[in-house]
Amino acid sequence: MDNRSPRLSDVARRAGLSVATASRALNGSDRSVKEANRARVLAAADELGYSANVAAQAVARGRQRGVTLLVKTMPDDYANPMVAGVVEAARREQLPLNLIVAGTDSSDLVREVNAARGQRAEIVMTIGGRQIGDRGTPALVSALQRYEAEGGRVVLITQAGLPFDTVSYANSQGAHELAQAMVELGYKKFAILGGYPNGMTQRDRTRGFLDGLAEHNLTVPADRIITGDFTRSAAYVATGDLVRRGIEIDAIFAVNDAMALGALTFLRDAGIPSSQIAVAGFDDIKALRDVTPSLTTVHLPWDDVAAEALSLATTARPDEPRLSVVSGHVVVRASTPPRT
Amino acid sequence: MDNRSPRLSDVARRAGLSVATASRALNGSDRSVKEANRARVLAAADELGYSANVAAQAVARGRQRGVTLLVKTMPDDYANPMVAGVVEAARREQLPLNLIVAGTDSSDLVREVNAARGQRAEIVMTIGGRQIGDRGTPALVSALQRYEAEGGRVVLITQAGLPFDTVSYANSQGAHELAQAMVELGYKKFAILGGYPNGMTQRDRTRGFLDGLAEHNLTVPADRIITGDFTRSAAYVATGDLVRRGIEIDAIFAVNDAMALGALTFLRDAGIPSSQIAVAGFDDIKALRDVTPSLTTVHLPWDDVAAEALSLATTARPDEPRLSVVSGHVVVRASTPPRT
DNA sequence: CTGTTAGCGCGTTCAA
DNA sequence: TTGAACGCGCTAACAG
Numbered sequence: 001m002d003n004r005s006p007r008l009s010d011v012a013r014r015a016g017l018s019v020a021t022a023s024r025a026l027n028g029s030d031r032s033v034k035e036a037n038r039a040r041v042l043a044a045a046d047e048l049g050y051s052a053n054v055a056a057q058a059v060a061r062g063r064q065r066g067v068t069l070l071v072k073t074m075p076d077d078y079a080n081p082m083v084a085g086v087v088e089a090a091r092r093e094q095l096p097l098n099l100i101v102a103g104t105d106s107s108d109l110v111r112e113v114n115a116a117r118g119q120r121a122e123i124v125m126t127i128g129g130r131q132i133g134d135r136g137t138p139a140l141v142s143a144l145q146r147y148e149a150e151g152g153r154v155v156l157i158t159q160a161g162l163p164f165d166t167v168s169y170a171n172s173q174g175a176h177e178l179a180q181a182m183v184e185l186g187y188k189k190f191a192i193l194g195g196y197p198n199g200m201t202q203r204d205r206t207r208g209f210l211d212g213l214a215e216h217n218l219t220v221p222a223d224r225i226i227t228g229d230f231t232r233s234a235a236y237v238a239t240g241d242l243v244r245r246g247i248e249i250d251a252i253f254a255v256n257d258a259m260a261l262g263a264l265t266f267l268r269d270a271g272i273p274s275s276q277i278a279v280a281g282f283d284d285i286k287a288l289r290d291v292t293p294s295l296t297t298v299h300l301p302w303d304d305v306a307a308e309a310l311s312l313a314t315t316a317r318p319d320e321p322r323l324s325v326v327s328g329h330v331v332v333r334a335s336t337p338p339r340t
Numbered sequence: 341m342d343n344r345s346p347r348l349s350d351v352a353r354r355a356g357l358s359v360a361t362a363s364r365a366l367n368g369s370d371r372s373v374k375e376a377n378r379a380r381v382l383a384a385a386d387e388l389g390y391s392a393n394v395a396a397q398a399v400a401r402g403r404q405r406g407v408t409l410l411v412k413t414m415p416d417d418y419a420n421p422m423v424a425g426v427v428e429a430a431r432r433e434q435l436p437l438n439l440i441v442a443g444t445d446s447s448d449l450v451r452e453v454n455a456a457r458g459q460r461a462e463i464v465m466t467i468g469g470r471q472i473g474d475r476g477t478p479a480l481v482s483a484l485q486r487y488e489a490e491g492g493r494v495v496l497i498t499q500a501g502l503p504f505d506t507v508s509y510a511n512s513q514g515a516h517e518l519a520q521a522m523v524e525l526g527y528k529k530f531a532i533l534g535g536y537p538n539g540m541t542q543r544d545r546t547r548g549f550l551d552g553l554a555e556h557n558l559t560v561p562a563d564r565i566i567t568g569d570f571t572r573s574a575a576y577v578a579t580g581d582l583v584r585r586g587i588e589i590d591a592i593f594a595v596n597d598a599m600a601l602g603a604l605t606f607l608r609d610a611g612i613p614s615s616q617i618a619v620a621g622f623d624d625i626k627a628l629r630d631v632t633p634s635l636t637t638v639h640l641p642w643d644d645v646a647a648e649a650l651s652l653a654t655t656a657r658p659d660e661p662r663l664s665v666v667s668g669h670v671v672v673r674a675s676t677p678p679r680t
Numbered sequence: 681c682t683g684t685t686a687g688c689g690c691g692t693t694c695a696a
Numbered sequence: 697t698t699g700a701a702c703g704c705g706c707t708a709a710c711a712g
Contacts, residue, residue: 005457005490007705018683023707032681049486051458055398056705059688064395076424076642077626084416087441099439101427117345118391146389150345232630261630268632286417290572290601292608292632302416347689358699363691372697396689399704 006048015044027052058119063151066096067123067313068116070109074101077232078258078287082127082157085306093310095123106136110143117147123313127157129201137162155313157305159200160323165312167305170327171201171282172208174298175253178280179212181330182251182296186339187278190220191242193254193263195230202230205255205282224249235262243270249277250339257281257288260295264335268292278336284328293334300328346388355384367392398459403491406436407463407653408456410449414441417572418598418627422467422497425646433650435463446476453483456492463493463653469541470499477502495653497645499540500663505652507645510667511541511622512548514638515593518620519552521670522591522636526679527618530560531582533594533603535570542570545595545622564589575602583610589617590679597621597628600635604675608632618676624668633674640668 012022017037025033025041033041044050058064067090071083083099090097098121102108109126116124124147130137141162144154154164159171182190192209195202210220224247226238235254239262242249254260260281267277274293281288284299308324352362357377365373365381373381384390398404407430411423423439430437438461442448449466456464464487470477481502484494494504499511522530532549535542550560564587566578575594579602582589594600600621607617614633621628624639648664 003489005460005486008707009705019706020683020708021681024682028707034681037681049454051454053399053458053460053705054455055395055404055459056688057707058395059393059399059690060705060707062688062707074424074427075419076421077419079415079417079419081416084414087414091441091443097441099441101431101437101439103431114389114391115394118393119395120345120393146345149343265630287627287630290605290627291630348691349689359690360692360699361697364698368691374697377697393689396704397691399688399706400690400692402691402704 006050008050008052010048011041011045011050014048015040017041026050027057063120063122065122066090066098067125067310068098068100068121070100070102070112070116070124070126072102072104072109072128078285080127081283081285081302082305085302086125086127086157086309088303089306089310093314095310095314106131106134106140110136110139113140113143113147117143117150117152120150121152123153123155125155125157125309125313129158129199130162131196132198132200132203134198153313153317155309157309159204160325163321165317165322165324167309167312167324167326169300169305170325171204172211174282174300174328174330175205175208175255176212177330178253178282178296178298179209180215181332182253182278182280182336183213183216183218185278185332185336187251187336188218189249189251190218191224191226191247191249191252192220193235193238193252193259194225194227195255195259197227199230202227202255209253223247230256230259232258232262232265235259236266239263239266240270243267243272243277251278251280251336254279254281257283257285257295257297260297260335261287261291264291264293264295274335274337275339278339280336284331288333293337296333296336297331298328299331301326346390347393348390350388351381351385351390354388355380357381366390367397403460403462405462406430406438407465407650408438408440408461410440410442410452410456410464410466412442412444412449412468418625420467421623421625421642422645425642426465426467426497426649428643429646429650433654435650435654446471446474446480450476450479450483453480453487457483457487457490460490461492463495465495465497465649465653467497469539470502471536472538472540472543474538493653493657495649497649499544500665503661505657505662507649507652507664507666509640509645510665511544512551514622514640514668514670515545515548515595516552517670518593518622518636518638519549520555521672522593522618522620522676523553523556523558525618525672525676527591527676528558529589529591530558531564531566531587531589531592532560533575533578533592533599534565534567535595535599537567539570542567542595549593563587570596570599572598572602572605575599576606577602579603579606580610583607583612583617591618591620591676594619594621597623597625597635597637600637600675601627601631604631604633604635614675614677615679618679620676624671628673633677636673636676637671638668639671641666
C-alpha cells in the first residue's frame with residue numbers, strides 16, 4: 001500500500017546510465033548530454049512516472065527557485081488585484097510561485113521571512129502597506145536584510161522608505177488629482193473615510209486629497225475625517241454615523257474602493273442619491289463594474305505594478321535600492337455627478 | 341556579502357551539544373531532552389537567528405508537512421470563498437499551507453499533483469469543478485491514486501464520483517429549491533445562463549433548477565438556456581442578446597453569482613427593472629451586499645466546506661472514499677420581487 | 681560527454 | 697538522555 005515514488009537513481013538504472021547523467025538530462029542546465037542518452041533518460045523517466053523531488057533539489061542546489069509571495073491575508077470578498085497580478089506575471093516568466101498567507105501582524109511577516117531564509121528561497125516579495133511607527137518594522141527590516149545578505153532577493157510592494165527594491169504606487173498624487181477633479185465637478189463639502197489612522201497608504205491618500213483641496217482653498221474639518229477599520233463594513237457603519245450626526249456634506253472620499261462600496265451601499269440603503277451625497281474611492285477594483293451608481297475612483301494599473309516588481313526581482317540588484325513608482329489616473333463615473 | 345545562514349550544526353556547536361540533541365530540542369517530537377539542554381539549544385538558536393531549512397527537513401523526514409492546495413486560477417475580481425476558507429482553516433490547525441495556482445487545464449493539475457508527489461507532500465487538496473467527458477480526468481485520477489499509494493492524502497472539493505475523499509456542495513438541491521421559491525414568487529418564464537456546457541457544477545445547477553420547475557409543470561425552451569463562458573462578462577453579453585432577441589422572460593437564473601452580477605449589471609445599464617426581469621444567482625459571495633438590487637441566491641456555507649475538507653484530510657482514511665455533502669439554502673432578496 | 685565521489689541540511693537509527 | 701554515523705534525493709566538482 002505504501003510504494004515508493006521513483007527516484008532519480010531508479011530512472012538512471014532503467015536507462016542504464018549514471019545518476020549524474022540522468023540529473024543532467026532531466027534538470028541540469030548544461031547541454032552536455034549526448035542526444036541518444038538524453039532520450040533514453042527521458043523515456044525511462046516517463047515510463048516510471050518520475051517527478052523530481054523539489055525539496056531535495058533545493059537542498060542540493062542550496063537555493064529554492066522561484067518567488068515566495070508573502071501576503072497578510074486572503075480576502076473572502078474582493079480579490080486582491082496585486083496578488084492576481086503577481087501570480088500571473090510569475091506564470092508568464094515560468095517562475096514557480098509560492099503564495100504564503102502570513103497573518104496580519106508584522107511579527108507574522110518576520111516569521112515567514114525567516115522561514116524563507118531557512119529554505120534559501122530565491123526571491124521574497126511582500127505585498128501590503130506599512131503602519132506608521134510600527135514597532136515591528138525594525139525586526140522586519142533586519143530579517144529581510146539578513147535574508148538578502150545571505151543571497152536572497154527582496155522586492156517590496158508597498159510604500160517607499162525601506163532599504164530594499166520597492167514598487168510603490170502614487171497614492172498621494174492620485175488622491176490629489178481626484179480632489180481636483182471633484183472640485184471641478186462642483187463639490188465643496190467633503191468627508192473622508194480614512195481607514196486605519198496609522199496606515200501609510202491611508203495617510204498618503206488622505207493627505208494627497210487634502211492637499212488637492214487646499215489648492216482650491218477648501219478644507220475638511222477634523223470631525224469629518226473618520227478613521228477606523230480599513231474595511232467595507234466599517235465604512236458602511238461610519239457613513240451611517242455621518243448621516244445620523246446630520247453633518248452637511250456633498251461628497252465622501254473613501255481611501256479605498258472596498259470602503260467606498262460600503263459607503264455607497266449605506267447611502268443606497270438609506271435612500272440617499274448621489275446627487276445629494278457623492279462617493280469616490282481608490283484602486284479601481286473589478287467589482288466596481290457591478291454597483292449602482294458606478295463608482296468614481298483612481299485607477300491603478302495593477303498588472304504593471306506586478307510586472308515591475310518581478311522585473312526588479314529578476315535583474316541584478318544595484319548597490320542602491322531601487323524605487324519604482326507606478327502612477328494612476330482619475331476615472332470619473334456616475335457616483336460623482338456634476339454638481340450645479 | 342554572501343554570508344551563510346546558520347545551520348543546525350552551528351546551533352549545536354554554540355550550545356555545546358550534538359546536532360542530534362539540537363534537532364530533538366528544536367524540531368523533534370520526543371520529549372527526550374533534558375530541560376536544561378533544551379533551553380541551551382533554544383537560546384543558541386535564538387542568538388544565531390536560526391531558522392530550520394524546511395526543504396532539508398522534508399528530504400530527511402521523507403514527507404513535507406502541511407496541505408498543498410491546488411487551484412486553477414487566481415481571480416482578480418471576486419475572491420474565491422472556498423480558498424479563503426481553506427486558508428483560514430489551515431491556519432487554525434497550524435498546518436502550513438502551500439497555495440499553488442496550477443492553470444486551467446487538467447494537464448496542469450496533473451503536473452502539479454506529480455510535483456506534490458515528488459515532494460512527498462502530506463496532503464493535497466484541489467478546488468474546482470470537473471468537466472464532463474474531460475479526456476484528462478483519467479490521467480488526473482491515476483496521478484492522484486499514485487500519490488495516495490505512495491502515502492499521501494487526497495481531498496477533493498468538487499463533484500462526487502472520483503475515488504477519493506470528497507467534499508461536495510448540494511448544487512442540484514439548492515437550484516431545485518431556488519426554482520421552487522421563484523415559482524412561489526410568481527415567476528413563470530425563465531432564462532438560464534448556464535455557463536460552460538460541460539461543467540458539472542453548471543450542469544447540476546441547471547438540471548436542479550429545471551427539475552424544480554418541472555414539479556410545477558414549467559419548462560424552459562432550449563433557446564433560453566444559454567451556455568458559454570462561466571464569467572461575469574459572458575453573462576453580461578448573453579443577457580444583452582436575450583433582450584435584443586426580444587425573448588419574453590420574467591426571470592433569469594445564472595448558475596453562479598458572478599454571472600448573475602453580469603446579468604444584473606446589463607439590465608441596469610439597459611434600464612430594465614427587476615419588476616420586469618428578475619435575476620437570481622448561486623453561491624452567495626460577499627460582493628452581493630453591494631449591488632442594487634440585492635441579489636437572490638443560494639447560500640453555501642463555504643467555511644463549513646473548508647473545515648470539512650480539512651477534517652477529512654487529517655483523519656485516518658477508511659477503505660472506502662468518503663463523501664461529505666454540504667447543503668445550502670435559498671436567500672430571497674430584492675432582485676426577485678414578488679410578482680403579482 | 682560520462683561516471684565517481686563528495687557534499688547539501690536535516691532526521692533518525694543504534695550504541696553508549 | 698546523548699552522540700556518532702548513516703541516509704534522504706539530488707547537484708556539482710573532479711577525473712576520466
